[in-house]
Each structure stands twice: as C-alpha cells, then as structure tokens.
Amino acid sequence: MQNLHDFMRGLCRPVYLVGLAWALACATPLQAQTLKVAAASNLKFVLADMEALYRQQTGLRTEFSLGASVQLARQIQQGLPVQLFISADEEQVAWLAQAGLTRDAGQRYALGRLALISPRGSGIPVAEGLEVALKALRPTDKLAIANPQLAPYGRAAQDILKKTGAWPAVQKQLVLGDNIGQATQFVLTGAAPLGITAYSLTLAPEAADRLQVWPVPASLHAPLPQAMVLLKNAGREAEAFRDFLLGPAARPLWLRHGYALPQ
Numbered sequence: 425m426q427n428l429h430d431f432m433r434g435l436c437r438p439v440y441l442v443g444l445a446w447a448l449a450c451a452t453p454l455q456a457q458t459l460k461v462a463a464a465s466n467l468k469f470v471l472a473d474m475e476a477l478y479r480q481q482t483g484l485r486t487e488f489s490l491g492a493s494v495q496l497a498r499q500i501q502q503g504l505p506v507q508l509f510i511s512a513d514e515e516q517v518a519w520l521a522q523a524g525l526t527r528d529a530g531q532r533y534a535l536g537r538l539a540l541i542s543p544r545g546s547g548i549p550v551a552e553g554l555e556v557a558l559k560a561l562r563p564t565d566k567l568a569i570a571n572p573q574l575a576p577y578g579r580a581a582q583d584i585l586k587k588t589g590a591w592p593a594v595q596k597q598l599v600l601g602d603n604i605g606q607a608t609q610f611v612l613t614g615a616a617p618l619g620i621t622a623y624s625l626t627l628a629p630e631a632a633d634r635l636q637v638w639p640v641p642a643s644l645h646a647p648l649p650q651a652m653v654l655l656k657n658a659g660r661e662a663e664a665f666r667d668f669l670l671g672p673a674a675r676p677l678w679l680r681h682g683y684a685l686p687q
Contacts, residue, residue: 458485459661460505462496464512464650465605466536466577466622469630470681471510477677478668484661492574492603500655501525507662510652510669512536512604512622513576517651530653533670534683537623537648538580538640541608546617550636557618557638558590561597568610568619571600578604580645581620587644611635624682649686 463471468490475486489496489506493513497520500509509526510533511517517530540557542548548560561567570578578600585591599615601607604622611619612634626637652669654662668674678685 458487459507459665460487460489461508461510461662461665462489462491462500462504462506463510464493464496465490465575465603466512466624467510468605468625469628470624470677470683473677473681474669474674477673478665482664484665486665490603490605492570493576494574495602507655507658508652508666509655510650512648512650514649514651515576517653520653520655525656527654527656527658530651531666531670532649532651532686534650534678535648535686536577536580536650537642537682537684538577538584538645539621539623539626540618540638540640541611541621541626541635542618543611543614544634544636546636548618548636550618550638553638554584554588554640554644555590558594561594561618563597565597565618566599566610566616567594567597568599568601568607568616568621570604570607570621571602574602575604576648577620577622578607580648583645584620584640622682627680627682650683 471488479485489504493511493516496509497516500506500520501523509517509520514532520526521529540550540554542550542557548557550557569581572578572582582591585594599610601610604625607619608621608625608631610616612631623639625631626635652666654666675685
C-alpha cells in the first residue's frame with residue numbers, strides 16, 4: 425500500500441496535466457476518507473464502538489484527537505484541523521460558538537456520571553463510599569482527579585470533595601491529570617490507590633477487571649451535560665457523523681457505556 429501511495433505521489437508531481445480525473449487520482453485515499461474529530465478523553469471507549477459501527481455502515485473512517493475539553497477548545501481556536509468537537513463541557517462549546525468558530529450553538533448528547541475507583545486488592549473499601557475510602561488512605565497516598573481547571577469531571581470531583589467536607593484535608597494528597605483519562609491511568613498503574621473518574625471509563629474492558637468501582641450518586645455533584653458542535657469548516661461527512669451520534673442507532677451505545685441521555 426505504501427509503495428502504491430509513493431508511486432501515486434510521484435505521478436502527481438508534474439503539473440502538466442489538469443482536470444478532475446487527475447485531481448482525484450492525486451488525492452491521498454486515507455485523507456479523502458478520514459473525518460477528523462476532537463473529543464473529550466472520557467469518550468475514548470464509547471467513541472471507539474461508535475466509530476466501528478459507523479464505519480461498518482458507511483465506510484467512513486474517523487480519527488479522534490482526545491484531550492481535556494478546555495485544552496481542545498483552545499487548540500481549535502488556534503487552528504486544530506477538525507470538523508466536529510465532542511466536548512464533555514457545554515461551556516467550551518458555547519465559548520467556541522461565541523467566538524464565531526462553529527456552525528451553530530451545538531447539541532447536548534449525553535449526561536456524564538462519576539465513579540470512585542481503586543485497584544483491586546488495594547484494601548481500600550471503595551464499595552462503602554467516599555468518606556470511608558478517604559479514611560483508608562495513608563498520609564503518603566495519592567488521590568487522583570482530573571485538573572478542575574481543565575476538565576468538567578475534575579470540577580465535579582472537586583465539588584464532591586467540598587460537599588463532603590474532605591477538600592481541605594485531601595488537597596496535599598491530590599495528583600491531577602491533564603484530562604480524565606490520565607487521572608484514571610494514575611489509578612490503573614498504581615501511582616494513586618484512589619481516584620475519582622468518569623463512570624464510562626470504568627466499564628471499558630481494559631479497566632473493568634482491574635478496578636473496584638463505586639458509582640457516585642448524582643446528588644453529590646453538579647450535572648455533567650455534554651455537547652457537540654460542528655465547526656465552521658465542517659463538511660457533509662461531519663454532519664452525517666454528528667447526526668449518527670445523536671440518532672437512534674447510537675443511543676444504546678451511550679447507555680451501555682454508562683451515560684444518561686438528555687431529555
């Protein structure tokens with residue numbers, strides 16, 4: 425495949441021939457068939473399933489740039505070449521819309537949930553809830569959350585710790601991930617014996633067998649509404665993928681990965 429690609433590029437160097445057929449021959453096949461999307465890290469596994477189903481139906485490949493919603497929004501403002509932004513934070517979609525970088529105000533697609541996690545065998549009684557689990561931490565142990573300034577799941581984790589009165593005591597023990605995926609990795613790798621993460625990430629095969637999980641009651645933190653938006657340069661492929669993610673075929677996948685659907 426690479427040899428064919430190099431051969432086609434070699435053919436495309438001369439500029440003596442023009443016309444639509446020649447332009448199509450010179451196009452890079454993967455570029456023509458790959459949609460580029462920016463997405464929050466908590467969506468890693470659900471979007472992998474979505475992409476596989478959508479590719480099976482349409483043949484279109486989708487490439488995701490994953491990260492914290494705030495960081496992705498800033499990268500989009502600076503020219504990140506994506507056509508669709510799937511955020512974990514509605515505020516970042518609104519910010520891009522106000523900056524005139526989007527087609528519209530965006531659409532809410534899911535409501536996120538939090539979970540308290542610890543590695544299996546850690547001895548921390550996660551199933552008994554946050555307060556009991558925190559008391560089991562040794563002074564040298566770390567508590568992993570996403571950076572509240574970058575990720576909505578980090579802000580929600582901070583909200584929980586403040587509501588339970590634990591925030592002042594745990595601040596010196598915090599280890600902050602640049603995004604919720606990194607915060608989860610801190611726990612999976614043993615760098616932190618306790619963490620607060622996106623519930624969706626705990627359902628992935630890579631994590632489910634390695635973690636103790638306590639779904640955090642929604643009453644303990646502010647809602648986590650998530651929204652997506654087409655950017656100004658979005659083409660028909662981006663529109664179609666957006667519609668698929670909002671449509672009936674995607675709903676069972678959102679639910680299976682631990683999200684609630686907006687009303």
